[in-house]
Amino acid sequence: MNLATDRKIQWCPGCGNFGIYNALKTVLEKEIENGTLKQEDITLVSGIGCYGYITNYYHLNSFHTIHGRVPPLATGIKLANPNLTVIGFVGDGDAFAEGMSHTIHAARRNTDIKLILHNNAVYGLTTGQFTPTSPHGFKSRSTPFGNPENPINPSLIMLLSNATFVARGFSADLKHLQYIFSEMLKHRGFAFVEVLQPCVTFNNTYQFYKERVYKVEDLNYDSSNLKSAVDLLMKDDEKIPTGILFRTNLETYEEQVALENYYLNRNEVPDLTEIINEFI
């Protein structure tokens, strides 16, 4: 099983997108080989950014859409066909600047979609402006004297938006990313995975993250407790926790709004006679 397409990958050598692409590819190939997922039932959605080209490189159904709108589009796909495993790729600008509200609303609805955040804290495709996750003081092309804004913490926002699965990985730790992605696929409901990644051209953070990331799995950490997850992400220290930060189970949005089996009778048109009589 090889999910790669014949497209030439157009990211800079050393780009963090490779780690995400390869880790997910390995996991999906394994799932397909094991028969736990069918190739035709996987659908990918990506927004705008360097990472957005990722859908070109997987031999899977895909919708490369516009900036910020991945969550509602993915929700629509899942709503229409619950058999599909819908994985959305989003960028830090994509999902937390222009598409911020969609991301929050998808989380609080517990839409059964998976979102993978490529967080490199810089707009790479538009050549190096600051994003909502860039640190204060970050010198970018649009903030030559330093970023005047404070960064947001995407995973924390997702926790506070009632996301039922929140995890964080580092693009240079492939094994750990593969573990997180497999757990993400097992989750029924809204799953959010923030992947810390360097942009080798505009914000090379390899060393920065290597020195700071640690795995909650190595500690005695209870991922079922929302409060401890929030506390962990609010902690004011140099260390950056990765791993599965929180997970719980709730009824999904699709289960609540999509009526039983309606999608199986796509072409069936209900008889309007009875309802029409009520108008007389």
Add this chain to the structure above:
Amino acid sequence: MDLSIFIGGQAGEGIKRGSMLIGKVFNRFGYNVFILNDYGSIIRGGTDYSEVRVSNEEIYTSYNKFDYMFAFHMDVFEKYKDKQKENCSTFTDDKINFDSIIRSVDGQPFMKPSIVLGMLTYLLQIPVDFVIDVIKDDLKEHAPKNIELFMAGYNILKDKNEQHIHLLKGTNTPKPLLYGNDAIGLGGVKAGMKVYAAYPITPSSTLLEFLAKNAKRFNITAIQLEDEIAAINLALGSAYAGVPSMVGTSGAGIDLMGETISLAGAVEVPIVIVDVERVGPSTGAPTYTEQSDLNLVLNVGHGEFPRIVLAPGDIVEAFEVTAKAFQFAWWYQTPVFILSDKHISESAQNVLIPFSNNYPPLIKTFDQEEQHYKRYKLNEDGISPLAFPSMKDIIVHVNSSEHTEEGYSSSDPKNLISMKEKRLRKIKTIEEDFKLMKFINVFGKESDVAVVSFGSPKGAILEAIKDLYIKFIQVISLEPFPKEALLNELKDVKKIISIEQNSFGQFANILESKTGKSIYKRVLKYDGRPFNVWELRNIFKEVVK
């Protein structure tokens, strides 16, 4: 017999619900009914009224002059009293103490229209038992209190020995009495719509409410999203996955949907978009009617892509146009707009809607014999075979970026040209197909004077041209524009009168530029109120003279 009843009060006094009940009574009593709802954009304190027009003739709009006026407050009456016909009977709260009647049965202010129904039943001598049956049917468990109020209204006028007439039962078979938005919803359902997504905005919200209320019976999902942008993206996602989807909004919402309309054009995923126009620009007057989004829907979305814009002229057409919109969206794989307005969408009429017509989904499907599925396969008509995720051995890549036939991103110059030209061929295909379909309606008498219009003015125009030597050409498809059909109809016409509800003359400008004909008289109205039959009639008489 053609009478108009005014029921005016404050918001919260059940005017809209009550006018529907009164309309139902006349519908079942064998008459044609048209209901106009005039209301302000506030929950309390404004003055609202409904006009229930009843006739044994064919009627198509409100009349805006009244035979009976019921007003729960003097200020409402004062505001509209100049619209009385000669011999108009008026019942205002100085004459009838509506509040004390409500108190006497421990009722609620929103039940006041039931008193009016009682008074009307006396004034027109409609059989009491007949009306009570309608109330029971319509209000179900809420009927008893309303029947008490109905009887109170009836007895007050009876005791006063108020002057009355004897209205005979009409000869029509009762027909469904529904709002334009109901008809749009039913049209979608009839055409196989499964997902409706929206964000509340007047005057489209009642469409969401109607579909949400009946979702189970219609076997659909009708949902409210965080904004219009989310609504159209969700609907587009569902369509990509194979499910016919629609969004509804008003002009301000179309502005927000613009980027996704362009996306739909690029990715060639079907989507039906309802624009229920209201007064603009910006927030304008949200509960009043206008036709000023024509240029918007013809142009919204950046770049160049095929689109179809259809404007129903009445409630029957609202049903049919919506059903067809789905067929076109899915056959041509491109955005289709339904351009309605407040006057169609929030007015009610008893109409014979062709519910038995079928609108089967038309889709150019993929030939399984081919080796690889190409979402954007180049061909002569510009319409590539459609396939969906979950189909075995098929991978569907759709891409907002300019793409190859397989759907992979590519900005290679040759590729840019071939995909642009594919979409141009699709535009050409739509234009040629539309020439074969009937997208204009022609009414009236052969004449060298012709009225041209689109959308909701249809009703007032139809009534205004009666007995006059005037031809009326109604345009339903604004894109593609039925140039040839119009030129054919206009060939012996010397004077063209255009009618539209905006200040730019958007439709007149398009007609002139597309046909090369010049318009003799442009009738533009932009006070938020629909055209009056009698005002239009005076204008027409002036021109034919």
